[in-house]
Amino acid sequence: MVTVAPWATTTRIDMAMPDRLSLIQWLSPAFPTGGFAYSHGLEQAMAEGLRNADGVASWVADVLRHGGGWTDAVLLALVLRGEDADQLTDLARALASSAERLAETMDQGRAFATTVAALTGRSQPERPLPVAVGEAARHLALPAAEIIAHYLHAFAANLIAGAMRFLPLGQVQAQVALARLHPLIDTLARQAATAGRDRLEGCCFSADLAAMRHETLDVRIFRT
Template structure:
């Protein structure tokens, strides 16, 4: 989940760019609230459960179909598919063959052989997800680097809690309710000027 692993996460804001442009996220406090909701009530939690299910060895094809169905917009669909494909290519090149699957499913399949606790794998995935969005906000809000790191540090309890909770859940437990984030992702598709792909 290193930023150096070539999955292209830096190109995605998960709708955050639109939320910033609409003056919904203009401070570190607003960013922390927005990201906290995405992590605990939205795509972060859903991805964590999909990853946990893949780690347990559940059918990757079925999980991939669920992941695609959960994408709240075309760009979110593109985000999970493109990052999953890039992850699979990079993992396969390093000796861990993985099919091109939506990102959380591909990570779960690749991590099966590591023998790590599910909470740890999920936590690292969620930390990378949150880190990427904080990095986007540092560039676009803008926030200073130190302020961005404070936001990320403040999200660690939520990341830990979601990872622990998701480790024991299955796809039937997935629920998402982050209308502000989903609407931002949909509206991002029609922005005239965009830096990020989502």
């Protein structure tokens, strides 16, 4: 007797698949947000001596846990739960720790909103990136934790891809570094999905200071 795995049957249909594919498209490197131009301060850290895959992965993990990754995740969760997007836009702007960080989230959010509006026909006001993603993703039949996990994965993947362009870091090394972040991304996404405004906290001084110093870096390939 041959046992057929459930995923191999043609009658089993995932009704959320179209929404999931939309989310994957929105957070893909091919989506025109210009994310490739931003390093979140990582370029400065690499210029100051962060030169290997383990160091980059550790730096990105700290940003996910304690810095912009975490605050973005909570802001995204709040929008998905229906909180006022105008208020969260003001809050997200206030949470930006430097001029470059503010430009990073606003520029990408503006580009994201413009393209999603063209795709969906729904009005998308200009917002910081996590708020813009949350407004668009409210309409998707997907769990909040899944949406947040995809967002954080795209966030981390963009930074590691940036490190590949700056360092002698091979593709396999970069993919291993990203894969090692998967358990952390899963944990943070689940925590953020139920977090309230009181969890909007950050303590990632090294990354914040790197972003500030990057404003005067003489030779650079990233805008932040």
